[in-house]
Amino acid sequence: MILSVDELQFLYRNTKILDDIAFSISEGEIVAILGPNGVGKTTLLKCLNRILVPKEGVVTVCGDPIASLGLMEVARRIGYVPQRVETGRLTGFDAVLLGRRPHIGWDITEKDLRIVDAAFKKFMIDHLRLHSIDEMSGGELQLIAIARAFVQEPKILLLDEPTSALDLKNQVEILDRIRNIVTDHRIAVVMTMHDLNTALRYADRFIFLKDQSIHTYGDRSIITENEIEAVYGxxxxxxxxxxxxxxxxxxxxxxxxxxxxxxxxxxxxxxxx
Amino acid sequence: MHLADGELPHDYLGYTYQKVLFILGGIVLLFVLLIVSIAVGAVSIPPVDVIMTLIGQNVTDKWDRIIWNIRLPQALTAIVAGAGLSVAGVAMQSILRNPLASPFTLGISNAGAFGAAVAVIIFGTGLMTSTTAGAVVINNPYLTTITAFAFCMLATVAIIAIAKIKASSPEVVVLAGVALSSLFTAGVMFLQYFADDTQLAAVVHWTFGDVGRAGWPELTLMAVITIAACIYFVANRWNYNAMDAGDETARALGVNVERLRNAGMVVAALVTSVLVSFLGVIGFVGLVCPHMVRRIIGDEQRYLIPGSIVMGAVLLLASDTVARLILAPYVLPVAILTAFMGAPIFIYLLLRGHHR
Structure with a gap:
């Protein structure tokens, strides 16, 4: 068990957003968090690596409660890609190199450079190395952001709607590459999604959120016509x-x-x- | 494929060497400018004599006196102030995620001007005397400086308190800075309205930022604080890169964003306050320098922070040298020149529509 969540509750200004959330994930799994807009998918994702601090409950990562770990240690175990990626006038290589931050002491080493180089090859984005990220397309930028989280060498990768702003080709390219790194590196991926078909094609397990808590959690067999109608109406x-x-x-x-x-x-x- | 099996990225390394070269070039230029700046003036000193004097070879006693007592402290003050204001500016632009951010956006310089006005008009530290330069002097510079500093810090505390209430939202901080600026400007106008001619002249004179004002003791204090601030920001370059990538990304990379913002704001405000209270208001350096460097070497903080430090020093030293010469025998305060130069550059940058 690489990640487990127990009785998680999250409040935003005294309003209950999430309640009684419990699930666990094994390595090498892709888990999709599904549910209607505003149900708390992103909030749940952010609670997993303490970008948001839950009111109640325990998140355990590789055997340790996340609350007992320092921010840097969390960053060495969990990578996160937000829905919106900020740009700036820096190269793709610079942007991905930043993912080594949790491992950097005073400055980068040769090892950091080699890892970033390997990540560019792995994601097949070698042509973007010296491109300025403020001139990249949405799909390219998303790949850079995922590569950045990947070079953190995390055990778990959290992706907030990785494909929502992308066209069909980019969606397939990105999710294929995510599938590859999950298989090759035995990491776990948790991603929020809107598109049920994409989720069905790429995810191993599914969490349906409804009314602040988990409606159902399981493998493909839980995805039925009744279930989807109950969750999305x-x-x-x-x-x-x-x-x-x-x-x-x-x-x-x-x-x-x-x-x-x-x-x-x-x-x-x-x-x- | 294992991740550590990647190759050394020679293309990328070559690209970064260019940036390093730019910074090294700036340092060389700074040294050349330092010699030139000391050599020129009312009395010209041959550059060779300047170098000999600086390395401790007494050429003539006259050169010794001019260089060690007047020109070197002024040139070094320009370097320290330029570096300090520029590094404070580059940090603020990142912290507030706003291209208009600079030490001045926070209202710190106006607070300093108000403090000086309070000292001159209420505490009576201004005095008109007839010196060879025919200038207005401030008869109690320390009280004026301390009051100016106190108001700078007051503005800083107000900004940080506002940021705390609104959980460090960058827009709120910038807008609060604008509000504080106008508040202190109104305060200065109010005091000036009741001031007599001498006091008015003293306040106006103080407001013109001038690097010729500092002697060795003031310079030492400013240098220590500026160097400490530069080390702080360079040490945090990776955290600033992370913050530029967005708050959530930064947090996911292990950076405590809120703490970084608050600490950065305190350090930048402190260095600005010290410089402003000793030298007066020197505008645009903190705003324009980082933008010039961004255009040349990009937003990567590993190069942007050192680049801005060097460029700030070069720019203010060059400006001060020109300001001393342009209307010779009159010596212009450097702040007038930086404002003349800064405004057009700034408008140009706005028209180019370059983000941050």
Whole structure:
């Protein structure tokens, strides 16, 4: 068990945002935190590496309660990529090198430079080394930010909506590379997501948040039409394409999901014509 | 593939050497300027004699007196003040995440001017005397300086208190600085309204920042504090890089952002307060220098902080040398020149729309 969360509660100005959160993650797993907007996905992610301090509960990382670790030690175990990445007039190499901060004493060493070099090759972004990050596209910047968190050599990587601002190609490229590093380096990834199909394709386990707490937590088998409708309030149809489940939202026309059958028939009808 | 199996990035290292060269070039330029600045003036001294005198070879007693008592302290003061104001500026821009941030944005210099006005007008430290230069002198410089310093620190404490209440939100801090600036400006105007001619002249004279004001004891104090501040900021260069990457990223990299902000603000304010209270208001150096260096070597704090220190020193020393010569035999206070030079550069930067 690389990360476990027990009875976590988080308050923002006396308003309960998260309550009674408990789950655990093993190495080599990708976990997707899912749920509607404003349910506290990002808040939960930030509680895991103490960017936010929970009111109650214990987060344990590699056997140690996170509250007992210094900020630098937390940074050596957990990497974090925020949803919005800041830019500036510095090169991609500089930006990734910053990820060595938790390991740097007075100054960088050859080892730091070699690790950053390897990360550029690993993420296949060698061409961005000497590019200024304020001239990069959203996808490039996201890769730089993930590479930066990766060179922290963390055991756990937290990603806040890593693909929400990206086009299809960038989404696939980024998540493929994340999958690679998870397999090769046996780290765990926890990411918040909106797109259920992307989550289904890349994640091993899923946390559905609803009403301040975990609605369900488990592997692909928990993703059912009823579950998604209960969490998001939208009727869906789950199909399968080459063994990968696909979630297709249906129309809300009748409000209670009764339109499901008609809509499906409708779609089939259109397809046939 | 194992991570430590990466190669040494020669392309990147080559790129960083250029930045190191820029900084080293600046240091060489600074030494050349120092010699030039000492050599020129009402009496010209051959540069060779300047160098001989500086390394302790007595050329003539006259040169000795001019160099050791007048020109060297003035030139060194320009270097120290330029470096101190510039490093305070570059730190503030990072801390407040605002391109307009500089020691002056926080209202510190206006607070100092108000303190000086209080000393001159209420405590009566201003006095008109007829010296060879025909200048107004302040008959109790220490009381004036101490009062100015006290008000600088008062402004700093107010800023930090406001930042604490609003949990260090950069926008709030900058806006509070603007508010404090106008408050102290109004205070100075109020006092000046009731001042007599002598006092008015003394306050105005104090406000013109002038590096010729400091003697060796003042210079020593300013140098110690400026060097300590420079060491502090250089030591924290990685933390400043992290902070530039965003508060959450910085925190995830193990940096205690709030503590870093508060400590940086105190150090920058302290160095500014000391310089302002001894020398008066020297505008634009703290704002413009870091921007010039950013344009040349970028936002990487490992190079930006030392680069700004060197560039600040070069710029203020060059300005002071020009200010001493431009209307010879009249000697302009350097602050007038920096404002003339700073405003157009600043507007140019705004038009270029360069972030931070």
């Amino acid at each position: 939208v009727p869906v149809q789950i199909g399968e394409l080459w063994g990968v489940p696909c979630v297709i939202p249906l129309c809300l026309c009748n409000g209670n999901g009764n339109g499901k059958e008609e809509e499906r028939d409708d779609m089939i009808h259109k397809k046939e014509n």
